[in-house]
Amino acid sequence: MASSSSNATQVPLSFSVPSLKEASRLDSDRNDEEKEEIDWENLGFTLTKTDYMYVMKCSRDGNFKDGKLSRHGNIELSPHSGVLNYGQGIFEGLKAYRSAKGSIHLFRPEENAKRMQIGAERMCMPAPSVDQFLDAVKQTVLANKRWVPPHGKGSLYIRPLLMGSGATLALTPAPEYMFLVCVVPVGHFFKEGMEPxxxxxxxxxxxxxxxxxxxxxxxxxxxxxxxxxxxxxxxxxxxxxxxxxxxxxxxxxxxxxxxxxxxxxxxxxxxxxxxxxxxxxxxxxxxxxxxxxxxxxxxxxxxxxxxxxxxxxxxxxxxxxxxxxxxxxxxxxxxxxxxxxxxxxxxxxxxxxxxxxxxxxxxxxxxxx
Known part of the structure; x- marks a missing residue:
């Protein structure tokens, strides 16, 4: 089960333009402490805490629903969860880029959604639909759009994670599942940067x-x-x-x-x-x-x-x-x-x-x- 802090801001999931507009609005709804300048010139491939993450759980009928944006923070898991005990989990990695004109682009996100579905089947897990995956990624990026680096300064790395969150002692697939999306602004992966x-x-x-x-x-x-x-x-x-x-x-x-x-x-x-x-x-x-x-x-x-x-x-x-x-x-x-x-x-x-x-x-x- 995921938990968020008592002052978490949560936005119900709906597959419509208004949900994306609401996610975008959250990006500007920050306190003064969160509006500090970001050092785009010194981005590495390291963790930076951003503003929002996305959480969606799988119901007993095997379908994901009721996804929400919440403040970025820790989650709660049973010590007997399938992911902690038996490694029942998969993840994806994709990026959002800011164009020279200032717009934000994703690169082939449907390919990541499809790959997650294929991996989930191999690991005996249900998976979000392609539309759910894309909507979750879009909402998370828009809610954190201040973290998308300027053109040429890096990218916003997106980490969707699917895991067996339910508790199980027997060597069986977990009874419950969780889908998360978090984002981090990044620069070059290797310390060499663009060098060979x-x-x-x-x-x-x-x-x-x-x-x-x-x-x-x-x-x-x-x-x-x-x-x-x-x-x-x-x-x-x-x-x-x-x-x-x-x-x-x-x-x-x-x-x-x-x-x-x-x-x-x-x-x-x-x-x-x-x-x-x-x-x-x-x-x-x-x-x-x-x-x-x-x-x-x-x-x-x-x-x-x-x-x-x-x-x-x-x-x-x-x-x-x-x-x-x-x-x-x-x-x-x-x-x-x-x-x-x-x-x-x-x-x-x-x-x-x-x-x-x-x-x-x-x-x-x-x-x-």
Missing amino acids: INLLIEDEIPRASLGGIGDVKAIGNYAPVFMAQKRAKSKGFSDALYIDSVNKRYLEEASVSNLFIVKDGVISTPTKGTILPGVTRKSIMELAHNIGYQVCERLVSIDDLREADEVFCTGTAVVVSPVSSITYQGHRYSYRTGEETVSKKLYTALTSIQTGLVEDNNGWTVKID
Whole structure:
């Protein structure tokens, strides 16, 4: 069960324009203490407490309803909740951007809604409908629109979370579920900012296994990478890059991003199955194809890394991040970076759409104010 403080402001959910107008009104209804200036120049990828969050619960009939905006704060969970005891939870990550003209855009939010539904089915959970997901995201962004950075200064990271909130002792799906949406203003994910990153191949700790939940954005997928990340960063690398758990020679993905390699103008990315089907990954593949590149989804081996011209990572958090080098068992492989690379062209094409600098001919952006 979710709880809010006694002075919480709550707004009932309704699928109508007035509900979005009410959410937008909340953004300006703040006390003087909340109107301090925000340092947009020094945003990192860290937590900042914003004003409102969205909470919706699942009824006994398996349907979500009665969603509400409330002041951002802690929630209450039973110590026997399914999410705490058995990891029954999934999350999404998407962003809101402020265009050069000042309007606020979401990028392909329906893809995140659909992916959450697919993940929920795998984890034996009910899920909000696509319309409920989109409405919740829009309300949360509008209620926190002062936290959307100015154009070119960052983005508003949106975290929808679906979890088994009901108590259960037996190893069974939870009897009740909760859907939350919170937001945080963010800058660059990696400390390097826009500079190329360096990866270390992790050959001892697998991220996922065939038939598991590597292709689901389940909360249980992420804590297991902490050790690999820690080891990589202690050696000066930006992140760990994982290989398959069976053959230990096929690349999968990094801790929070998908992987692409470029050889002789052909773009390749590891095939799905044990990797997360990223929304940014999908978008980059479609953009590259539209620009005229050949794009292959296939098994990508360590041998392919040795021959690659370029390597880059993609994800909601990292956007498109060029890779300067990858190290495997003491051998360091370096790649081309800079303004004339494929990754830079794709980064520019993607972010120009996301921030409204060019016309969106794909229908990917959703203007919400």
